[in-house]
Amino acid sequence: MVHDDPAMEAVVNMVERAVHLNAPILIRGETGTGKELLADYAHITSDRKGDFVAVNCASLQETLIESELFGYTDGAFTGATRGGSIGLVQQADEGTLFLDEIGVMPIQLQAKLLRFLDRCQIRPVGATADIQLDIQLISASNSDLSKAVQLGNFRADLLYRINSIEVVLPPLRERTDFHLIVNAILETFDNPPQIEPEAIKLLEDYHWPGNIRELKSFLIRLLVSVGKETVCAKDVQLLLRNLPSKKTEKRQRNNLADQEMGIVLAAYARHKGNISAVARELGISRNKVYKKLKEARS
Numbered sequence: 001m002v003h004d005d006p007a008m009e010a011v012v013n014m015v016e017r018a019v020h021l022n023a024p025i026l027i028r029g030e031t032g033t034g035k036e037l038l039a040d041y042a043h044i045t046s047d048r049k050g051d052f053v054a055v056n057c058a059s060l061q062e063t064l065i066e067s068e069l070f071g072y073t074d075g076a077f078t079g080a081t082r083g084g085s086i087g088l089v090q091q092a093d094e095g096t097l098f099l100d101e102i103g104v105m106p107i108q109l110q111a112k113l114l115r116f117l118d119r120c121q122i123r124p125v126g127a128t129a130d131i132q133l134d135i136q137l138i139s140a141s142n143s144d145l146s147k148a149v150q151l152g153n154f155r156a157d158l159l160y161r162i163n164s165i166e167v168v169l170p171p172l173r174e175r176t177d178f179h180l181i182v183n184a185i186l187e188t189f190d191n192p193p194q195i196e197p198e199a200i201k202l203l204e205d206y207h208w209p210g211n212i213r214e215l216k217s218f219l220i221r222l223l224v225s226v227g228k229e230t231v232c233a234k235d236v237q238l239l240l241r242n243l244p245s246k247k248t249e250k251r252q253r254n255n256l257a258d259q260e261m262g263i264v265l266a267a268y269a270r271h272k273g274n275i276s277a278v279a280r281e282l283g284i285s286r287n288k289v290y291k292k293l294k295e296a297r298s
Contacts, residue, residue: 001041002184004177007170011038018165019046019136024117026162027140029169032213035140036100038169043096046136050095055088058101065109067125070116076126089122093133102139102162103148110155117161137162172211178204185216193223198233206240264292 001012018025019042027035036054043052060068071087072080089097099105105113116122117137121130139162148154172178179200186192208214218239226235264278268289271277279286 001038002177002180003175004180005170005175008175008177011167011169012041014165014167015042016045018042022136023164024137024139024162025164026145026166027138027169028144028166029140029142030171030209030211031142032211033169033171034212035142035169036098038167039096039098039138039140042138043098043136046096048095048136050093050134051091052096052098053088053092054098054100056100057103057105062106065106066112069109070112070122071124073124073126076124080126084124084126087122087124089116089135090124090131090133092135094135096136096138099137099139101141103141103143103145103154107153107155110158114155114158114161117158139163172208172215181212181215182219185212185219189223193226193229193231195231196233199231199236202233202236202240261292261295264289268293 001008003009003012015025015038025039025042027038029035039054040052055069057065067076067080067085067087069087069089071085071090073084074080074082076084116133119130120133120135122133123130145154145159145163149156149159172181175181182195182200182203186195203215203218210217222231222235222239225239264282267278267281268275271281275286275289278289282289
C-alpha cells in the first residue's frame with residue numbers, strides 16, 4: 001500500500017487495528033480506488049494462515065450464487081458435480097473473505113449471509129448439518145449502502161453487521177501523493193522510463209474518474225506510444241489533450257451552481273419573497289432556498 005497521504009494513512013491505520021480484532025470491515029470508495037488492494041493488504045497484515053478469497057458479487061450467476069458461495073453436496077441439484085463442491089466462503093476458512101460490490105447481492109441471499117455472519121457457520125446446498133468457519137470478512141462497495149437500505153435493496157441488519165469498521169478510500173484526484181502512485185505503477189514494468197516532473201504535473205491536473213485503475217491503463221498507453229527512456233510533458237499532452245482537467249471540471253460545476261442560483265432568485269422574485277412558495281414550485285427544501293439566497297448575497 002504505497003501512500004504518503006493523511007487520508008490514506010488514517011484508512012490504513014484503521015484497517016490494521018480492525019483485522020487484529022477480527023472485526024468486519026466495509027471499504028467504500030469510487031471505482032478504481034484500490035478497494036481489493038486494501039483488502040489484500042489487510043489480509044497480509046492479519047497474519048491469518050488461510051487464503052485471501054476475493055468474490056465479485058456482480059459476476060456471480062444469480063441462479064447459482066448460493067451454491068457458489070456456500071458449496072453443495074453430491075446430488076444437491078441437477079448438474080451438480082459428483083462428490084459436491086466446497087464454496088467460496090469455506091475456501092476462505094482461517095483466511096479472509098473479500099466480498100466486492102456487495103450492494104448488488106440479491107436480497108434473498110443477504111439473509112443467508114447474515115445468518116453466516118451471526119454464527120460463523122454455513123450449510124452447503126443439500127446438506128443437513130452446519131460447518132463452523134473462522135473468517136475475516138471484508139466487504140466493499142462503490143455506492144452508499146444506506147441509500148440502498150432506504151430503497152429496500154439492501155438489508156439494514158446486514159449493513160449493521162458488515163460495517164463494524166467502515167473506511168472510505170479517497171479518490172485519486174484528492175490524494176497528495178500522486179507522484180508516488182505514478183512511480184509505484186511504473187516500477188511494475190520492466191525497464192520503465194523516467195517521467196519528467198512537468199509531465200507528472202500534467203497527469204496530476206487530470207481528474208481521473210476511473211482513479212488508479214484508469215491511471216495505470218493510461219500509463220501503459222503512454223509507455224507504448226512514446227517508446228523512449230524519458231517521458232516529457234509534450235508526450236503526456238498528446239494523450240491528454242482531449243480529456244478535461246480539474247480546472248475544467250470545477251468550472252463546469254460552478255456554471256451549474258450559477259444556473260441553479262438564477263432559477264431560485266427568479267422564483268423568489270415571482271413569489272415576492274415567499275420562501276415556502278419558492279420551495280414548493282422548485283420541489284426543494286426551505287433550507288436549500290435559504291442557502292442559495294445566502295450564497296447570492298455573499
